[in-house]
Amino acid sequence: MDHFKRYFPILDWGRDYDRLALGEDLTAAVIVTLMLIPQSLAYAMLAGLPPETGLYASIAPILLYAVFGTSRALAVGPVAVVSLLTASAIGQVVEPGTASYVAAALTLAALSGAILLGLGLLRLGFLANFLSHPVIAGFITASGVLIAASQLKHVMGVEAEGHSLIELGLSLVQHAPDTHGPTLLIGGAAVAFLYFVRTGLNPLLTRLGLPPRLAGFITKAGPVFAVIATTALTWGLDLEARGVAVVGVVPQTLPPLTAPDWSPELIRALFIPAVLISIIGFVESVSVAKTLAAKKRQRIDADQELIGLGAANLGAAFTGGYPVTGGFARSVVNFDAGARTPAAGAFTALGLALAALTLTPLIYFLPKATLAATIIVAVLSLVDFSILRATWRYSTSDFIAVLATILLTLSLGVEAGVAAGVGLSILLHVTKTFKPHIAEVGRVPGTEHFRNIHRHQVETTPSLLTLRIDESLYFANANFLEDMLLKRLSQDAEAVRNVVLMCSAVNEIDYSALETLEALNARLEDMGVRLHLSEVKGPVMDKLEHTHFLRDLSGEVFLSQHDAWAALGRSG
């Protein structure tokens, strides 16, 4: 039963559900639904898909996540970065605006769902750790810039194409003379209005004496207001006839049952992008879920999250959606609005289904410029270059990784950017181990503690040289230790009779390093110097135990550096 419960977290909260929780969940659902209607339409447009796809992608996935997910506040659906990745992935394979483009989006969601589910069942959630925080932060910032740039064409009412900032920028400049006045007016006003709603409205309302909850609710409803106002304006002034692009006919129906395109060629082409979308979506979603869970002392099980998101994406694939994940903004809204359980998500799904059934005829005249404005203002919150300053101050290699991620994402596109970020951060981490920090140590007076002679006031003995090796010894750095030790000895060849390698930071000695130590032992023995080890850890000692090296070692293995000092340090 417990095992069963692990895979169905709904059993955990479902049986304690009461009227109080119901009331709170319903309130949250209304607020989130109002927020999601314009956002879902907008993100579908960003992904290059018909607007209704965004609504469909918010219904079944929310319900499935409520059954399988572990977060009580996470709101699953289309999000900006995954929509951009979807557009980039499918755009390389299929012509945008065609029926096969929509079918490919289903395939991408199905692949992504299968990958997430597979990783979850295999309990491989830890793989997401490969995206270092700065790389993710840099990637999301650069994606935000790219997304905002990609929406400018809708605000200006022109055609523009491009996967990178440079391509997009050049294309926009080239088409700037065609800018459509009425569209720019609507789009520009919507951007200004939404930006004001986001930054200035809430403080203003509070200052006017409105209760914070109501002020918050009005702020959340800002995008809906912009949608209603610009739609009414477009209808009233018949702006469609004057060339303002509108959403147009949207089918008035519940999410349809759909089958993804299973052609092997398409699957091959979309597999790598699907992996990328899965991992980035997962990392983003889990970090949101963890942040919110920590506030209520709840726990997030990363492997179960993979299963929840996998189910959500499979749901999207079979109900006319496209890849989804847990979004930051909507989850925070859901949480702040007081959502107690995943049932809030189910009510949101219900609200969106009602909207799909009843409201779709009304959005015929909704200008695309308004949706673009919604996206632009929403993604501005993703853009945060402060990670550059923070890493610059803390660590050069983190800074290089984040800078490369940002520059490559902007110049070559999202896939190259994130691949470079991941590759580079692993490479930089490995590079640091090539020339390890090796400190000559002495005793902190009056203690049994040994520290770097150059940083602390310590006692040393001329006949005893102790080196603390601050890295695992393996093929890439074993020779470095040998060279360094021999160089150090040549400075002081006469005095030193005992060398102790203090291994407190040596977490592994591989076969190559073992051979190097054997050679070093023989070499030192020839020079009349004995080689000792101290503070060798259990796992390393287990491996050394049956080797020639330990049998041939001219010196001893001391449990602690203090034992070595007691035995050897006095003799000088």
Place this chain on the structure above:
Amino acid sequence: MDHFKRYFPILDWGRDYDRLALGEDLTAAVIVTLMLIPQSLAYAMLAGLPPETGLYASIAPILLYAVFGTSRALAVGPVAVVSLLTASAIGQVVEPGTASYVAAALTLAALSGAILLGLGLLRLGFLANFLSHPVIAGFITASGVLIAASQLKHVMGVEAEGHSLIELGLSLVQHAPDTHGPTLLIGGAAVAFLYFVRTGLNPLLTRLGLPPRLAGFITKAGPVFAVIATTALTWGLDLEARGVAVVGVVPQTLPPLTAPDWSPELIRALFIPAVLISIIGFVESVSVAKTLAAKKRQRIDADQELIGLGAANLGAAFTGGYPVTGGFARSVVNFDAGARTPAAGAFTALGLALAALTLTPLIYFLPKATLAATIIVAVLSLVDFSILRATWRYSTSDFIAVLATILLTLSLGVEAGVAAGVGLSILLHVTKTFKPHIAEVGRVPGTEHFRNIHRHQVETTPSLLTLRIDESLYFANANFLEDMLLKRLSQDAEAVRNVVLMCSAVNEIDYSALETLEALNARLEDMGVRLHLSEVKGPVMDKLEHTHFLRDLSGEVFLSQHDAWAALGRSG
């Protein structure tokens, strides 16, 4: 002057050269020359080149290495593994047996020389550390098997092709019905004779009472005897007319001045193989040089070796040779024969030049089967599968790397094999850091030393939990620490009031790990548990110093774990 001397090691030994050294060097040169004549011809054949190329590749390179190299005993010239790599590299681009094949070999030598020289001038010799010892051992063993297999066709007198053991084996089986009887007789006899010379002759002669030096000399001359005997036999019985393949016409001249083919297309195709040849040749050569130098307390400067080998390869490129490096067998013979200085190499070059001028007409009737037999017996000494057993006993990941290298070299060829070996060994090393060893530690009674509670009899206090993290903390493993610590605390949530992270083995904390530690600190604070650090190393502390983390830390940073114990351990 000293700087000048660094690049011309000849200035080091040249000025002290005397008659005694001259005598010893001359003796060594005669022995090595006798050994090199058949070997040079044979390795050229292995590389798919005309036999004289092998002689030419032994003359200028030896002289240039004598000027620029640091080893006093290293004998530079064609070697088995590099010849195989040459055949594999050029065979993919040019039709074997053509003039452009010979020109491509010059290009390969020139590229290889330029790469080695460049690495040496940039002092990048440490890059060779990337080949772990087991990977090299596995690669050389597999190459030995491949080389021996590739020569069987000459011994059987049939045609056979293939880059992998399977292809070669299938091709040989397919052509086995065409086996040429007289060729097989000569080849088989030569293999048997040479094998006896290598393994049984020296002990036999010693037992017969010959002085060891003379016995050694006769043994070294074995291949020359096989060459003379089979050549005479072929000439006497006119076996060429009966279909025994012979070396044929070899130009009677000093090494010609040649210009490599500089076509950009060829350079592009050969660049990666040239990198591979350079690095493998360098690693092999340096390990031989180091072994021999250690016996005489001489030092090898890896960067200067790169320059020496680079010059040797450039020399080969302009005098009709092909890629060369320091060979194990010939260097050991040179050393054992008493070579004192690189002048021994110069005399060897002189001997080979004389051979090229005078002896070449005599080898018209030398059967190719004899050369193949020379190669087969020579490479048998490279084949040593004991590395599999040694790594199996010591370390699983080393074993996997060596096994993969051997299997992939045999099944896919030399380039795939060594690339897989290098990639895999780095990957396996990194993988180990994902789930670091984390030990709960307590105090070894009566000392200030702290060890794993599961391995040692130690003292602990219920209110104090100390974890020693045996790995640098970075993005790939920071979450693992967090999960593990929280799980451990949930077992014992009431008692623990203080958590100490003992950082003696933490060589780095990257930005992602720093953020994780910050979150962990806040989380523990909420639980009423204080977080402390101990034994943080200098370089890590330098980076932490100005961070929020250290300001927000609920506990303290202790210089030693003993200080932490003294402050916190008693309170429980």
